[in-house]
Amino acid sequence: MSQTKSQVLQETYLTVRAKLLEIAATLDRIDRAADGESKIEDDLRYTRLRQGIHLLLSEPAPDESTRAELMQLLFSRSYEEDWPSQFALTVKR
Amino acid sequence: MDYIDPHIHMVSRTTDDYETIARMGCVALSEPAFWAGFDRGSVDSFRDYFRQLTVTEPARAAQYGIQHFTWLCINAKEAENVSLSREVIAMIPEFLDKPNVLGIGEIGLNKNTKNEATIFLEHMELAIKFNQQILIHTPHLDDKYQGTRMILDMLNGDSRIDRSRVLVDHVEDTRSNAYWTMATGRA
Numbered sequence: 001m002s003q004t005k006s007q008v009l010q011e012t013y014l015t016v017r018a019k020l021l022e023i024a025a026t027l028d029r030i031d032r033a034a035d036g037e038s039k040i041e042d043d044l045r046y047t048r049l050r051q052g053i054h055l056l057l058s059e060p061a062p063d064e065s066t067r068a069e070l071m072q073l074l075f076s077r078s079y080e081e082d083w084p085s086q087f088a089l090t091v092k093r
Numbered sequence: 094m095d096y097i098d099p100h101i102h103m104v105s106r107t108t109d110d111y112e113t114i115a116r117m118g119c120v121a122l123s124e125p126a127f128w129a130g131f132d133r134g135s136v137d138s139f140r141d142y143f144r145q146l147t148v149t150e151p152a153r154a155a156q157y158g159i160q161h162f163t164w165l166c167i168n169a170k171e172a173e174n175v176s177l178s179r180e181v182i183a184m185i186p187e188f189l190d191k192p193n194v195l196g197i198g199e200i201g202l203n204k205n206t207k208n209e210a211t212i213f214l215e216h217m218e219l220a221i222k223f224n225q226q227i228l229i230h231t232p233h234l235d236d237k238y239q240g241t242r243m244i245l246d247m248l249n250g251d252s253r254i255d256r257s258r259v260l261v262d263h264v265e266d267t268r269s270n271a272y273w274t275m276a277t278g279r280a
Contacts, residue, residue, distance in 0.1 A: 076238035092250035
């Protein structure tokens, strides 16, 4: 039997709350830390983290990709269909 | 409750760990060949490793009532060394008739390079030639999506592959393309 929204929330609330606190504390630590040789804003990883946070607030339509799928793709190298020819390998399709 | 551990690397664990997992109910485990933490220098290094997987570890496991099974390959990370990989692939058949060998694995990609893909295809040929099951390692982190799709391209493109005898591990999305899938050690 599938769960209701409230049941899912009940089960996961404390875990998610803890993860959000950790993210908030991490961003605070970054803000408090001194600048290094380069600006943190120039670090692609920092940009991705902020994009990921914004993604959490999105509300995909039922026929669109889920937040989890979009988050996975945000942190993934892109797939190129012609990779076999780039590698000069024979891979049948 | 008895359980089977489907993916665990006992070569890097002490005998205390066998005792602990036995106490927790482990009755059998599956140990794929993997990267040792450094790049091995010769095919003989791999021969010794495979001897450990097919002789020593089953004996260690049996002391605690655990059945030890294993998979053989040169892992994706060391597959970047194509010449060594080919020597290892040529040597693997020496061990395929050992009673605890389940097949070829955990083969896959690491940084999704040409050399890794080349050796993956050659492992596939080995598995097909010797009618072996295949255990797949999908890459970690940023390389997972790209590498998993490349792996599936290579598997799907060969009609000789029996998908019911292929297990794709470390998945984060269980749409399986009719392969067996597993979600151990995801990252």
